[in-house]
Amino acid sequence: MKRLLCLAIVLCGLGLAGAGRAADPVPSTYDAALARRVGADARGMRSYVLVILRTGPTRVPDGKARDAMFAGHFANIQRLADAGQLVLAGPFDDAGGDWRGLFVFAVDSIDQARALVASDPVIRQGEMVAEYHRWYGSAAAMMLPEIHRTLTPPAPTGGAEPR
Numbered sequence: 001m002k003r004l005l006c007l008a009i010v011l012c013g014l015g016l017a018g019a020g021r022a023a024d025p026v027p028s029t030y031d032a033a034l035a036r037r038v039g040a041d042a043r044g045m046r047s048y049v050l051v052i053l054r055t056g057p058t059r060v061p062d063g064k065a066r067d068a069m070f071a072g073h074f075a076n077i078q079r080l081a082d083a084g085q086l087v088l089a090g091p092f093d094d095a096g097g098d099w100r101g102l103f104v105f106a107v108d109s110i111d112q113a114r115a116l117v118a119s120d121p122v123i124r125q126g127e128m129v130a131e132y133h134r135w136y137g138s139a140a141a142m143m144l145p146e147i148h149r150t151l152t153p154p155a156p157t158g159g160a161e162p163r
Contacts, residue, residue: 039106040139048087049105049113050135055098058126072121080105080116081145088144100128106142110134 039046060066080086080103088104105113110132122128 035139038139038142044139045136046106046139046142047108048135048137048141049107049110050133051103051105051113051117052099052131052133053101053103053122053128054131055100056122056126056129060125060127069121069125069127076120077103080119084145085116086145087141104135104137104141 034040035044060069077086077089081089085105085107086103087106089101091101092099103113103117105116107113107116113132114130117123117130120128123130
């Protein structure tokens with residue numbers, strides 16, 4: 001319950017970050033073209049599907065099969081982000097809990113999110129299961145993949161993926 005409350009606070013903060021304040025003395029910097037590009041409504045918000053990845057019934061044993069499964073998981077995340085469908089993804093750092101990670105999808109329905117999540121090796125192999133929620137948040141979140149690319153240095157050749 002504590003994790004859910006923390007997640008709700010973080011997500012609400014993201015949502016409120018895009019909401020305008022009537023008493024704000026700063027002149028508007030509204031960008032209509034950008035608002036259209038990110039799918040913003042009149043409040044600068046939009047609908048998403050939030051997916052919580054939880055520990056599944058089948059732990060894939062350590063070794064090559066597990067390494068390949070996670071390599072596929074990261075490749076799938078990148079593919080969905082490149083397609084503009086996945087806005088945010090990342091693991092939870094909670095060793096004692098069963099929440100493993102989250103996805104935020106810019107799709108119209110939970111069914112669309114289910115189809116995208118079904119393509120992930122960690123789901124197909126039962127390592128994780130997904131829980132789906134509609135979420136209304138700042139359309140600025142659509143800019144996260146673009147901004148993230150500017151913060152990520154090129155991957156070194158011949159080394160393991162950093163965690």
